[in-house]
Amino acid sequence: MLEPIHVSLESLNLITLAPMLIAIAGGLIILILDLINGKLHKSLYVMMTILILFIDFGAVLGLNVNERGFFDVMLIDGISIISQLMIIGGSMIFIPLALTSKRFHEYSYPEFFALFLFMIAGFQFMVATDNLILIFVGIETASLALYTLIALHNRSNSYEAAVKYFTMGALAAAFFAMGSAVVYALTGSIELYKVAEVMATRLNETGLMIAIFGSSVLLLVAFSFKLSLFPFHTWAPDVYEGASAPLAGYMSVIPKIAAFVVSIRLFGMYIDLGVEWVRIVILVMAVLTMTLANIMALVQNDVKRMLAYSSISHAGFIMAALALDTTEGNTAIFLYYALFMFTNLGAFAMLWISRHKKRRFDKRYDHPYEKFAGLVQIMPMGAVVMGIFMLSLAGVPPFSVFWGKIYVMQAAVNAGYIWLAIVMALNSAIAAYYYLKLVVYMFLKDPVKDVDIVYYNISKPLMVIIGFATVATVAAIFYVQPLVSYLYYMISASGY
Amino acid sequence: MIGLSHYLIVSAIIFSIGLVGVLRRRNLLMLFFATEVMLNAVNIAFAAISHYYNDLTGQMFAFFIIAIAASEVAVGLGILIVLFKKHGSLDLDDLASMRG
Amino acid sequence: MENLVYIALFAPFVSSLFAALFGMTERKIWIGVVASMLLATSLVASITLAYTVYTTGNAIHVTMMDWINAGDLNIPFGFVVDQVSVTMMTVVTLVSTVVHIYAIGYMDHDKSFNRFFSYLSAFVFSMMILVMSDNFAGLFIGWEGVGVCSWLLIGFWYHKPDVSKEENPSVSPSWAANEAFIMNRIADLGMLVGIFVIYWNTGSLQYDEVFAQLPYLSESVLTIAAITLFIGAMGKSAQFPLHTWLTDAMEGPTPVSALIHAATMVTAGVFLVIRANPLFAAVPDVSFFIASLGTFVAFYAASMALVERDLKRIIAYSTLSQLGYMFAAAGLGAYWIALFHLAAHAFFKALLFLGAGNVMHAMHDELDIFKMGDLRKKMKGTWIYMTLASVALAGLPPLAGFWSKDAIIETAFNEHTYFLWIMLVITAGMTAFYSFRQIFLTFHGEDRHTALGFHPHEMYTFVLVAMSPLAVLATITGWFMKEYEAFITKLLPQYEMSEHTHHLASYLGLIVIFFALSGIAIAYLKYARTGDKAWKRDEKIESSFLYKLLKNQYFVPKFYEEFITKPYMMASEVFWTKVDLKIVDATVDNIAKFFYTSGDKTRSMQTGNLSNYLNWMAVGGVMLLVIAAISAMIG
């Protein structure tokens, strides 16, 4: 007979689950509110979401570093805390973008906000565990919610985007599951810390290397898809174009942070084990990603698509830092995303305010460069702000992304990868062209169409968010130090 | 005697069949089926390995995969329906308005 | 005494600034007067200084302030007034005072009258710096300063259009000015290099310190320094092959030609050699080369003057030729004789030019002597002056030219360089011929100008009076040769004729006089007579090869045009349009284009078709698996 299981509530350490539970509960509350009164305005949901995220944020802050809980499934180490904070923080500045002056029907559905919160819970699960099952569940929870959010944007492009993302996501999920199966077959475990232990003892067994490589490849495919690395990036431009601008901005940052955390855990493990091959493959993919995405971004006609390619390129940039597998490299990932988040969300928000409810700029594109021609004459502050975002993305000091860039490059140099630093430098130079192209359109050209087309969608909350992003972008030099030291401390505390 | 490797080979074959299905099919619905096939191939592997190690984790994983596959289908079919309403077709080749 | 030095130096500067203040306002005669008076002040100061130096025998040395101090280099604005510089100062201020006064009359109709005086005085100031400086860098300031002033003054009538002339390559004053400036710059580079050599080997640029160091320097350093400095001298003194600018410089106003391109600036090269005589004395080979080149130029220039029709250009050739004489003397070690000839030449050549200016003024800027003739009746004073100057130039006793030139020729004999001697003697004959060819064609013979509608008239009297000091000096300078020798050889090395030469001195002198007289006689026979025997243009001679060769200046300007100017222009064009735009710039642009086009190509992977995307993904995955399998098997 099986012994009855005795588990003390204390040993479960349920507090580690609290942040996710708060998000899920918040989503449910919103759904219940809608059941009670179906005519509530979206601003209520937005504020509710912010409040829930605020509590969530607090709950994460309250966690102790390096704890396990819930049958040791949850892992609360430094990177899980900082990544959760970034995910929640990013979401908090994303969600007010729903408060546009024009009504976009997806935001009037409370389901949008509920799904959004579930998605956040999914991300939090992804980062707060080293159990492959929970990672899988987290990924899928978040992804399924995200597919739906994209589709809710109710344009034919959005459906197309959702379908593309969904199908490829399903394939990636299959790869992830297969990869997990191989890992399980190799080690008899799906807890990464145990996997690492077992694998370390089996590394020298003949014939096993192919299985280890195989497992890494299967997992790599799955995460390369998430992180949009070449050649698994093909979905990204289309999905970004199909999704609404804020969501595209969101997608280029938050899901990637979550995916990066898992990647650090997974591939960091392989590299730590001495499987140099993984490092090489990642480096090659990273270099290819940043270069190819850059040169494709060069020829784009649409700003949103350009930004999509640019965020692919940035992801490649950061992936290279991951391959370094040093504390600095890992710090660089978070620092980069923390700094990139403001600028990128700001840039997408600027696209968002130029969005017309029905009319598109032309048949094919909604945000072609021409739309922004002469913006400085129509909307001087807007042009300056957008210009600052572009310069920041290009890596012009002292704007935020520059500090991330030099940290990544310094990490590469310190790890002895000077060639990588040079490749990064050259890529930044190529990238400068397409960012500059927008600056040129905004500042140096004359408007092409009627002047009123540019800022239909502006509203106070949007201005606040953009203002916040601008300040964060410009004043980066003053908060980089605390940010770096906090991130570095947390990451080294969790042993990465 | 049928051993672990046989199961794994079957799993790999089914996985490949699923993959080929994903690549070759032009109908979105068929494509979804193919991904389901792939996930189920993984299930076979998990169940077999779980049995081999005499460890229940693998079977748990398999259960989770089944659950997720189900929700995936639910969400996927939902998206397919709105897409079909809009486009009137589920053919992949009709679905290429964004490119470049 | 210091104040006198400063007065001598800065009076022209003040004059220049004063005139410059009114540079853009309309012509005012009194500005010329003030300028001339300031120049006269400078002249008086110079003469006083000369007297002081003569009586005390000591040099006056003043240091005004620091100029450039960097590293171990210290260059002050220091000035030295010794026998050599005081000679130059006196000559320069004297001639320039006369020229200033002359210019009041000559330029009286020019609307840029004020500007002219500003330039002219600035030139004198630069020239004073050049001769008075106590170091090579200061010399270089003056050197470049006179170059710029010469550029300004040659191009004074900047508004004249470019005209192509068959026999005269100079197309306009501004063209000639640029030519002069650029050619001088070529030589200046040599001079600069000389200064560098001196600095890095002696650690100083002060004359006295440098000369004190000379004995410790190696032969090769001395040779290089001497050669490079002489290259500088060649430019300023228009020695072959940098001579073409001088004749073209005649495009400038005549007072300018008199002052700059005859009396003062062009002798700066000779002055440099004299100033740096310890250096040149230490390298006999270079000195001999200088002497040979000088002799060659003397002959070469004289030969071109034989066929020239342009009044001023004839005098310019004669200047060139006389500079050759000076270099010959300096190269042979007779530095003081060179200096003496320099001074004497300054007087008679300035007089000659100013006379030519009078003719030009009378003939409304017509310079072709073939169109003149028989002017002496209408321009008596000018005729006397010019004849006097020509006699001096031809080297007939008792005028100045005879003494100095004879001394040079004697030196060539004394040094046993008989070839040089013969050349110089022949040249003396040629000099006499062309000088009097010019005099006769202008003032004697048939009247050719009236038919062409010219109505010449004599110059203002005050101008003629102002010229008189030059006439006097051109006459008497030679008589004081012995006294001058005593004065100057306190600083410059003695030059003693050998016993042998001394014996032959009078014969040698007679030979020179014979040649000169024959030249004059031939000129008289050919050009001065009237009536049936009057001179006619001879087509046969003019179409002969030799005539053409001389007329075209041995085709040197053409050669420069064809083999330097045009290729340079072509090369510049090619560098710009072919190399810079098509290669260097295109490379940069092509790198950018490469990225852009490869972006376009890569972009095609983004077909928009989900099936392709899935293929990419699967292919990527399978590829990675294959690579994994291969590398697992290998490693």
Place this chain on the structure above:
Amino acid sequence: MDNILSILVFFPAVAGLLGFVVDKESARAYGITVAAIEFLLSLWLWFSFDMGNAGMQFVELIPLIPDMGISYYLGVDGISLFILIMTTLMTLIGMASMGETKNIKNMIVTLLFLEMTMVGVFVALDAIIFYLFWELSLVPMLYIIGAWGGPLRIYASIKFFLYTFTGSLIMLVGMLFVAYIYHNLTGVWSFAITDWYALVLPVDYQLWLFAAFFVGFAIKVPMFPFHTWIPYAHGQAPTIGSVILAAVLLKMGTYGFVRFSLPMFPDASVMAITPIAVLAIIMVIYTAMIAYAQKDMKQVIAYSSVSHMGIIMLGLFAMNAEGLSGSVFQMLSHGIVSGALFMLVGMIYERRHTKLLSEFGGLAAVMPKFAVIFGVMLMASVGLPLTIGFVGEFLVLLGFYHVSPVITVLAGTSIILGAIYMLRVMKLVFFGPLDNEENKKLKDLNARETWSLIPLVAIVIWLGVYPKPVLQPIDNSVKSLLVFMEGKARTDEAKDMIKTAKTSTSIQEAK
């Protein structure tokens, strides 16, 4: 006022921000006033500068990102002092002489921001702060060229930006590597240049790092073959853009060599003498020839800039006090002279809306003042003694003669070739008959133009006649730099080559 450098850096920026509020009509007066105050502040800096001290003065150090070793670290020495003063002067004069009327407020604000970045570059003693200002200076310039430029302005501005940006990113990698080495040796992160000076690097490291910095600086200078952006930038830029570009932005490159390459990599610098000298000669001769072939007045001056920068580059690598001091002095001289020349071309362009040489001729008759000032600047440009142009050029050539006579003679052709192309411009524009009807009506310089040029003329002559007040502090710093380099050099070859001045020993002892 110990923090005068910070004030100098941020005063224009703050003024620029406030400038958004100023009324359009008053913007020009506002800009000129601010620039004048900034200039006076920089003069004040000069007067309170200790001439006897060869080291850094007015140092400010505030740690910004200690974890990365980045601090706000400013200071000025004899070399940067005068470049800084020239920067403020040229900004003031450029602004005062500006004839631009379109979008004047934006122009003023942009210029003030540009001034901040330029001053920042010259006082920064932290590599990252230096890099920050260096990159940031591209942005206002991009805008100036792109918004007020000629027909090809967008191409020109992007080319300018991307070219420099690419080079400086490579330089950034170099900086990061130096910081890494510094960290390896000391365990501390630091980007402070003065800390980096203490590093004695192995020769092969020096060479690689020299190359990395070289790319950044050489593009900015611009050295052959990286110079092709400059004809476009100058050709398209509005007058004020060209003035600032030629006067200040190009100096950043040469200044970078003095500040970074020479003291940090003495051995590599000595090894680089020959290649750099060859490039410099090509710059001098080749671009001088190209300048001669130009049909556009402004392009002549643009190419002449490159040619003169060749002389400056040569002087930097003379490895003796004469050449190096001369080179720094030549930076000032070139800044003022080419700035003035660009202003002059701008003035004629405003009147005739063309810069083609063939359109002009005989202007001296109608515009005598213009012709005189142009003539003075021309003479300074070709290095006439007693003008500012001579001192630097003479010292550079003198200095480099010690290194290589042959190269010096080749580079010395600059005085010939310079005269050739400049005199051609003079002849085509000012001389000859005034036969173009449109030119007959041209007005001579007005009061504003005259008075903005006269200070420059005065400086050109003052520093030509009496360069000591400027040359001496430069020379002091240069001498101690050379002593430092000699002490730090590892190879005998470098020790032989670096020639410290005899008079500099006293400074060494005093330290």
